[in-house]
Amino acid sequence: MHVSKRFFKINLNCLEYKIIKTYKDLFPGAVIGYSGHESGTAVSLAAVSTGAKILERHITLDHTLKGSDHKSSLNEPQLKCLVSEIRKIERAMGCHIKTLQNCEMPCKKKLGKTIVASKFLITGTVLNDSMMDVKVAVISGYDPIMFYDLIGRKLKCDVNEEETIVPMHLE
DSSP, X not given: OEEOSSOSSOOGGGOOTTHHHHHHHHOTTSOOEEEEOSSSSHHHHHHHHHTOSEEEXXXXXXXXXXXXXXXXXXXXXXXXXXXXXXXXXXXXXXXXXOOOOXXXXXXXXXXXXXXXXXXXXXXXXXXXXXXXXXXXXXXOOSOGGGHHHHTTOXXXXXXXXXXXXXXXXXX
């Protein structure tokens, strides 16, 4: 559990919550947590997004009560908000492997990049990297990840400048 060195009157510069990632790397089998004594929820949310799996926060019925914890403690609405925001972060985190999500498909169709000719290319041209660009185009062709795979391929027809390169253009 990461706890700030200074309790109850927290200076945000002293929190060093990035240490959570270091602890995760040093102790991969351990469950890492954060004990927050700061006012508000921003740093607690940052700790969760950095990898804290346990979060300790004090709660209070009244911030004006005597005692050093009450000013930095959360009241019931703040606690509910914190939990709600943590759940949003957990959903947004996703996994470690990037895959194209169904919700991204409309944007990919509209704004996805494709390989186009950077200048007019005549039949028989052997493609090199200076002859191709990656741009948004109306017609979808080769995915940009295929850029280097097209180098050395021969054209079987003319391709206009800015025209999408598609399989029917290649031998």
